[in-house]
Amino acid sequence: MKRLVVLLLVAGLVGCSSGDGGEVADPTTETTAGAGGDPGDCTVVDAAISPEKIDLVTDLAETFNASPEARDGGMCWFIAPHRKSSGAAARALYLGWDEAAEGPLPVLWSPAASTWGQVVNRRLTEGGETPFVPDDFERFMLTPLVIAMPEPMATALGYPANPVGWDQILELARAQAGWADFGHPEFGPFRLGKTNPNFSTSGLAALIAQTYAATGKTTDLTAEDLADAGVIQYATDVESAVVHYGDTTLTFLNNLYRADQRGNALNYVSAVAVEEKSVLDYNAGNPDGILEPGEEPRPPRVPLVAIYPEEGTLFSDNPLFVLTADWVDEDEAEGARRFVEFVGRPENQERVLEFGFRPANPDVAVGAPIVAANGVDPSQPTTLLDVPGPEVMLELLDRWETQRKRARVMLVIDVSGSMGDPADAANPSGPTRLDLAKQAAVEAIELFAEDDEIALRMFSNDIDGDGLVGDADPEGDVQFEELVGYGRVGDNAELVRSRIRDLRPLYGTPLYGVTQSSYDAALESFDPTRINAVVLLTDGVNDDGDTSDDRQQLDELLANLESGAEGQLSRPVRVFTIAYSADAAADSLSRIAASSSAASYESTDPASILQVLTAVISNF
Amino acid sequence: MKRVLALLGAVALVAGALALRSALADDSADVATEPGDEPGAVAAPVVACVPELETVCRGMARIFELRVEEPADTVAAIDSGTEIDAWVTFDPWPEMAGIESNHAFFSDPGLILASSPLVMLVRNGLLDGACADDPNWACAVEARPGRAAVPSPDSAVGRLALGWAAAEWNDVVRPGEPFATAEFELPEFRNWLDDLATDEPDPLDEVLVLGPAGPFVLATTHADVSQRLAGSREDGRLAEFQTSRDASVAVVIVGPAAEFLASEPTLAANFESAGWTPSTEGSSGLPSPGLMFALAQEVSS
The missing domain is CATH 3.40.190 (D-Maltodextrin-Binding Protein; domain 2)
Incomplete structure (x- = not known):
């Protein structure tokens, strides 16, 4: 329960029912100004917009700001969108929006799903405050939660002729021989991708949908339902097939795409709960939905098929809330209402299709790219699930903590000399990087479940203190020390915390060698019933005293991780990396994570390390 | 007594509105009186309208204060003493509101406008x-x-x-x-x-x-x-x-300003363009x- 409370506090996610278009409910998401231009003397209408639609809304805001609709007599309005993930915005709204940290107070708020509004109002009411998210709002666009499956696997299940849903996912998860039990041994074990419901709206929508499927209901999910032994077993068995969790569906899609490009699409993950929009992006060769300059989308070799669960699903409805908070004056609200009316116009609603969403305006037809040729079905879904009430939602999340797949994680922390540098260069007498990392790591242990297993390593050169590093040490340079061996968090959390507190900065950063040895150690004690992972935190680049073989070391490491992560008989150990500070080798770390089909995280500002660690641990 | 005073007040408002309307007609002005406008010679009558009829109500909302709200909100407003000079709703909501509140709100059955x-x-x-x-x-x-x-x-x-x-x-x-x-x-x-x-x-x-x-x-x-x-x-x-x-379903307008508002010359056309048929028959089959x-x-x- 502690874990849940902390996660809720950090991520601000309590009960949102819909998917998120790959939105990262990342507490580190920066608030960045959207539409540029000079507002002049116009009334500025600040808008907090969830990341998956910030580009579209920014574009529409620019058009609006230059249009006659933004003017009325001597009045004019200027819409200023700011990127803000749904969970972070919700939390800021109900805890008290700090403009210095969160950006301007929003007049208009568009999270991924309208349930966020209920969450904020409920929290405000609990705190004795007046709710300010209106019940009456316009939807911007829609996308349903689907189960994305590589086409050959969907075909093997007989989809679409045979309906497929969570019951089939359960059968696959329970199958002792995996896909072999379904006549396809070549697909290997069944592997499910689901995000953490405390962080990701897609993850929460999937949890709700799978729970409804377990009950056979489509509405009125109750706490009694959740306590039913059959429902609990259903959930536990589905979770047992999970590859890992995480804060965003993009991790799965990016890893799947990389595997696909290597011809291994069928061995990474068999099914992923994502939004329909993400299937379109993936099949277009743009798995993260963002085209960087120079990036050219290349369709995958094996496309995904969007399966609309037979038992029903939920929509992400992207509401446009004109807040009734006391900081919103009537002039600002009028500007927001004008913009809402503007984006609902057919010509603007047609644009949401370009981004893979379904228009909310029913006068605009659902057309390309939402067509069968792209792996989706515009005539689906046909069953909509009811959003459970807040109490049931909390109970659902609470129970998920006991039902989710357990993890076996080795924490590997860099104690090189540079970790002793000030975290803030402008404050030389302030805390060091290591000080902040230790403090965050000690707190983050709380985020593991008691039945998770963790181990702790520190790494640097010359751990043995003989003053010799690399090949100069005739007895071999000692590059790491195992401070705590694997053990239940419930049993050794205090010991791990104590060892972390004792860490001191030492010498160099033998990054590649230690990553390899840590991976090997995790592989040696691989537990197939758990998520097996290494979490690597470093602020530097590989520095083992010999730069001549750095490239070779990295290539060998990447090849080992890749071969371990793929194949039917693989024993996947995921290496999640944290590039800590701007000095870290972010690119190498990203490649290391990708090679093990994990995810890399960046904490370029050391002050954000707790938030980053929280996001990393959301994978377990 | 309170109700009588309220009704007298409403009559005064309607009279004021009529005077304003006449003045506007003389000037051919296109002016809407909204809450918060500078207080003038007259106060505008308040009209409650159910959301299903918002379009029609806005079409006639040129010289009164319009409240678009669910019936329960209108009933609660009246119960709490808010002056509502006319209520545009569906027949027989005024009767149902009376049952819910244990007292009649409007003395006459109102005028049926469309169905x-x-x-x-x-x-x-x-x-x-x-x-x-x-x-x-x-x-x-x-x-x-x-x-x-x-x-x-x-x-x-x-x-x-x-x-x-x-x-x-x-x-x-x-x-x-x-x-x-x-x-x-x-x-x-x-x-x-x-x-x-x-x-x-x-x-x-x-x-x-x-x-x-x-x-x-x-x-x-x-x-x-x-x-x-x-x-x-x-x-x-x-x-x-x-x-x-x-x-x-028939649309009914009740309240002291009902007759005045129902006399709007464009009302029938407003209803027709919103898909309603002008009618004087109440709801049926219910x-x-x-x-x-x-x-x-x-x-x-």
Whole structure:
């Protein structure tokens, strides 16, 4: 329960029912100004917009700001969108929006799903405050939660002729021989991708949908339902097939795409709960939905098929809330209402299709790219699930903590000399990087479940203190020390915390060698019933005293991780990396994570390390 | 005494509004008086309007303060002493409001302005056999439990649609038998009511936005269908039926300013352009106001 409370506090996610278009409910998401231009003397209408639609809304805001609709007599309005993930915005709204940290107070708020509004109002009411998210709002666009499956696997299940849903996912998860039990041994074990419901709206929508499927209901999910032994077993068995969790569906899609490009699409993950929009992006060769300059989308070799669960699903409805908070004056609200009316116009609603969403305006037809040729079905879904009430939602999340797949994680922390540098260069007498990392790591242990297993390593050169590093040490340079061996968090959390507190900065950063040895150690004690992972935190680049073989070391490491992560008989150990500070080798770390089909995280500002660690641990 | 004073006040407001209206006509000015305007020679009468009729009300809202709100909000406002000079709603909501509050709000029955048939919309191909050709609320709910919907009975049209659907269930399942609150206890009625979706304030909106994920069968007015379904992406995907129990919803305006507002020369045209037929006949084919009130209570419990 502690874990849940902390996660809720950090991520601000309590009960949102819909998917998120790959939105990262990342507490580190920066608030960045959207539409540029000079507002002049116009009334500025600040808008907090969830990341998956910030580009579209920014574009529409620019058009609006230059249009006659933004003017009325001597009045004019200027819409200023700011990127803000749904969970972070919700939390800021109900805890008290700090403009210095969160950006301007929003007049208009568009999270991924309208349930966020209920969450904020409920929290405000609990705190004795007046709710300010209106019940009456316009939807911007829609996308349903689907189960994305590589086409050959969907075909093997007989989809679409045979309906497929969570019951089939359960059968696959329970199958002792995996896909072999379904006549396809070549697909290997069944592997499910689901995000953490405390962080990701897609993850929460999937949890709700799978729970409804377990009950056979489509509405009125109750706490009694959740306590039913059959429902609990259903959930536990589905979770047992999970590859890992995480804060965003993009991790799965990016890893799947990389595997696909290597011809291994069928061995990474068999099914992923994502939004329909993400299937379109993936099949277009743009798995993260963002085209960087120079990036050219290349369709995958094996496309995904969007399966609309037979038992029903939920929509992400992207509401446009004109807040009734006391900081919103009537002039600002009028500007927001004008913009809402503007984006609902057919010509603007047609644009949401370009981004893979379904228009909310029913006068605009659902057309390309939402067509069968792209792996989706515009005539689906046909069953909509009811959003459970807040109490049931909390109970659902609470129970998920006991039902989710357990993890076996080795924490590997860099104690090189540079970790002793000030975290803030402008404050030389302030805390060091290591000080902040230790403090965050000690707190983050709380985020593991008691039945998770963790181990702790520190790494640097010359751990043995003989003053010799690399090949100069005739007895071999000692590059790491195992401070705590694997053990239940419930049993050794205090010991791990104590060892972390004792860490001191030492010498160099033998990054590649230690990553390899840590991976090997995790592989040696691989537990197939758990998520097996290494979490690597470093602020530097590989520095083992010999730069001549750095490239070779990295290539060998990447090849080992890749071969371990793929194949039917693989024993996947995921290496999640944290590039800590701007000095870290972010690119190498990203490649290391990708090679093990994990995810890399960046904490370029050391002050954000707790938030980053929280996001990393959301994978377990 | 308080009520008498309120009525006298309303008459004064109407007189003031008439004076203003006359002045505006003389000046050919196009001015709307809104709350918060500079206080002038007159105060504007306050008109409450149910959301289903917002378009029409806004079309006539040139010299009064308009409140677009659900019936319960209007009733609560009146109960708390807020002056409402006219209420544009569906017949017999004023009577139902009186039942709910245990006192009559308006001394006269008001003026009927327009009407529209209550209709059933069915997604193509989702009812079978006789129910597909000649649907009614008994077979449709049985065929599509949870996916056949009437608007929430808290909404103006929803309470009437619920009464219509329930009465038709009785016509079909218990032909010739009376239908009153005692029948609420019948197991077959309870099952039917449990299977009828009544949560959504606007099931047609769900259908329009969510397509086949929305209700398969729903109740609304023909006026609503003509305004919102026609031309939408769902147009042609649902069939409209007037079921065996002919029923229609009439728009009524009540209150001291009713006559003045009903005399708006453009009113009939406004209703027609919103899909309503000008009429002086009250709602038809519905159970008594008391029974509809009781049904709504039953659903909310």
